[in-house]
Amino acid sequence: MNNLFIQGLSIEWTKIRQDSYLRNIDAIKDINGLDFKKSVTFFVGENGSGKSTLLEALAVAYGFNPEGGTKNYSFSTYDSHSELCDAIRITKGFRRPKSGYFLRAESFYNVATKEKEYADSEHPSEKYHEKSHGESFLAIAQKYMRAEGIYIFDEPEAALSPQRQLTLLMDICKCAKHGAQFIIVTHSPILLGIPDAEIFSFDEGELHLCEYEETDSYIVTELFINNRNHLLHKLLGEV
Numbered sequence: 001m002n003n004l005f006i007q008g009l010s011i012e013w014t015k016i017r018q019d020s021y022l023r024n025i026d027a028i029k030d031i032n033g034l035d036f037k038k039s040v041t042f043f044v045g046e047n048g049s050g051k052s053t054l055l056e057a058l059a060v061a062y063g064f065n066p067e068g069g070t071k072n073y074s075f076s077t078y079d080s081h082s083e084l085c086d087a088i089r090i091t092k093g094f095r096r097p098k099s100g101y102f103l104r105a106e107s108f109y110n111v112a113t114k115e116k117e118y119a120d121s122e123h124p125s126e127k128y129h130e131k132s133h134g135e136s137f138l139a140i141a142q143k144y145m146r147a148e149g150i151y152i153f154d155e156p157e158a159a160l161s162p163q164r165q166l167t168l169l170m171d172i173c174k175c176a177k178h179g180a181q182f183i184i185v186t187h188s189p190i191l192l193g194i195p196d197a198e199i200f201s202f203d204e205g206e207l208h209l210c211e212y213e214e215t216d217s218y219i220v221t222e223l224f225i226n227n228r229n230h231l232l233h234k235l236l237g238e239v
């Protein structure tokens with residue numbers, strides 16, 4: 001027993017159509033239950049391996065808007081979320097989060113637009129559209145991240161420089177140390193380095209736990225940096 005807000009999930013496959021594409025995603029199709037044991041959980045894997053599909057379903061089942069934001073955001077510019085959202089059952093802990101945010105790179109523009117619309121004199125807009133992509137992304141993460149919150153992030157590194165990824169890493173560790181929970185899809189070898197995190201890999205079929213050094217993000221980055229000339233020669237030949 002731990003004190004996480006989201007302790008695990010299960011999928012009711014009877015609620016998913018027989019011809020649904022979800023049944024063809026190798027890492028998802030055999031999931032019955034999944035337990036979270038650490039305050040920081042990562043989903044890693046190749047493009048198209050199903051990370052965002054599972055993360056989005058988890059976020060929506062927990063009460064977040066499919067396109068992101070706080071739990072108070074309620075809008076939809078397009079209805080693209082999968083039937084997995086209705087089939088997921090979340091095991092909740094006994095604590096209630098004091099804050100929360102579902103951050104996703106792909107619909108961040110729409111969330112920033114809504115933030116402006118929702119603003120009033122008591123809650124002035126942060127004018128995210130007037131900041132650079134990376135500046136606004138980090139600003140929004142920092143505005144909502146605090147102790148005892150629940151945070152579901154889909155590729156938060158997408159707009160961030162390596163230095164700002166380190167800033168985000170520090171903020172995540174600080175909040176996690178004080179009771180926050182993070183579930184994060186990432187390709188970033190920097191963020192994945194967060195100590196004592198649990199990493200679920202969506203590669204090689206069934207979803208499984210792996211070590212930092214076993215992730216492609218680490219292996220490919222390490223290989224490239226330490227063997228750049230050799231690797232480029234192999235990849236590009238005499239071109």
Ligand SMILES: Nc1ncnc2c1ncn2[C@@H]1O[C@H](COP(=O)(O)OP(=O)(O)OP(=O)(O)O)[C@@H](O)[C@H]1O
Nearest residue numbers: 021025045046047048049050051052053054080202
């Ligand atoms: N509406 C849909 N209809 C059919 N297939 C879909 C649909 N949405 C997603 N898929 C497929 O489901 C698979 C998983 O997609 P998902 O976005 O979860 O991948 P991902 O691991 O998050 O990838 P990335 O790292 O590129 O973000 C992909 O093969 C994708 O083409």
